[in-house]
Amino acid sequence: MFSGIVEEAAPVVKLEKEKDNLHITLKCSFTGELKIDQSISHNGVCLTVVKIHDDTYTVTAVRETLEKTNLGLLKPGDKVNLERSTKLDGRLDGHMVQGHIDQTAVCTSVTEAGGSWYYTFEYEPLKDDYITVEKGSVSVNGVSLTVVNSQPKSFQVAIIPFTYEITNFHLIEKGTVVNLEFDILGKYIAKIVRQVLGK
Secondary structure (H helix, E strand, O other): OEOOOOOEEEEEEEEEEEOOEEEEEEEOOOHHHOOOOOEEEEOOEEEEEEEEEOOEEEEEEOHHHHHHOOHHHOOOOOEEEEEEOOOOOOOOOOOOEOOOOOEEEEEEEEEEEOOEEEEEEEOOOOOOOOOOOOOOEEEEOOEEEEEEEEEOOEEEEEEOHHHHHHOHHHHOOOOOEEEEEEOHHHHHHHHHHHHHHOO
């Protein structure tokens, strides 16, 4: 379980294809604190540490993950948002994020707004419960954000300077593909309502 509060955006140092799998090696400031089998969110995708070497570590993405997320688009040098799993005795500063990506979306505009930025994302809902609600939560590339201007197939988020700098949002531009995880509570409620109404 994650909170959507990104610790840093780390560069990809190596990508290695093995059959349908992709081994992703990254370099980050907390590599020395990691251990094999640890879960880390990568652009919102929960992946397991399989190797540690000096100041780098490696995770493996399987075909299903590569087909449903933006990890298959990574290139060496790209920055990936990282978050270690939430401690049970810590504060939940973002919202409940599982690290299970629902689908991708495309950035359709970035607008500067007096020191902050508005990003618009469009997506084709794959399920009836893949929705956003005004002032609700959504995870974009693993970042816990508040929805503004919620529409049936699009939404906006406002990014403050701190988030812009510490995450890979400063690299997102029109046409960039991002990972979405919709609010788990909203998905459960939508499914229950459909079952009650018989839809």
